[in-house]
Amino acid sequence: MQQLLMIEDDVRLAGMVSEYLGASGFLVSHAPDAKTGLTRLQSAGVDLVILDLMLPDMDGLQVCQRIRALPSALGQVPVLMLTAKGDPMDRIIGLEMGADDYLPKPFEPRELLARIKAILRRKGTDSPSPTQTMNFGSLEIDRDARRVLVKGHPCELTSYQFDLLVALAERAGRVLTRDQIMEAVRGRELEAFDRSIDVHMGRIRAAIEADPKAPQRILTVRGVGYVFARQQA
Template structure:
């Protein structure tokens, strides 16, 4: 069975060329010409399987590739972990650095050799397969354990009581441990999970999560507030 990739690229001719070339190696390429439609394909697959990798152009009409990358990494569950190969025509190395810092897995400057693109795609897919084989349903952070399948949380072996909303919020943060997320990114990540509207009430939910999992909720070590930005789930061990 061929692997399916999503290419978000406004150059239709280039996308066609890449699709034809990769098809010879058993890779099927879905093409979207702008960031919004690319994100829609990832968020609303209508029962279709998720792409195994995203080829993302930096320069796009509307929202640019950096913003698309940020939004993908803020999506829920396995969508946020899809490998991203960023294409850039810019000579400034800073664009590539920023892309890698916000979640891109690799980059390839234009113009590129199709053979190099194929080699990089295969490397990312191998890395993804190896990571999937090691994935666990239970996330552990020191004494904190989050069982995504059972939808339970425990601290030092003792159950922590959370509502369904708060559990989804905690999972959203834990899956992105170490990344600072704005309230808007968190809301985007939990969209479509039958959750209530959050806006500023997200702060109330965060306070209740802290009360359930922190030894000292007034001086949290796990869910930290980043003033003027949002929240970060700290990776440090207890």
């Protein structure tokens, strides 16, 4: 049974969500504040964190940053962020801080469940390619270990960012539209012009490019989308 950790100060909402997700086969643990949530995350196996943006003791963005700073697999646990704020900029900032997905309140429980399943499906999906490690000069992408190395040094990417990178690398040299990238990653419905794709691409560039402002590996094709360069210029 997959284990979820919900860090949410609204006890009533947490109870309703826990009951709904529990009926769908998930084991949900609830933490009413950031301190309790971070402690619980490090003391028990968690497959995904549902994180509220507004917490009594710490901002949810700070919590997300602290999760990403944790060592090994703990820091890579998928994070789905909840917020009562409807400002698109809040969503972009959340993604930049390392969240895998973002759901504004109020939300339909079915949509929350669908997004959780999509994130976990991406996390556990094996690539159909028989070659699990892709090498592009100093860049190495290991599908099995879900690890990216640049000159032997590990890169920090979220689960979703790793999947985006793999989708591009598998189609190296081919220009992909945002729709095609989202279709390749699968499991998540986004609008064609959702800026979250661009946010994630920026984060990936920051991780793998020598100079993210002048990328040599992931190139923007203006008015179309992105292309992964087989060889750096």
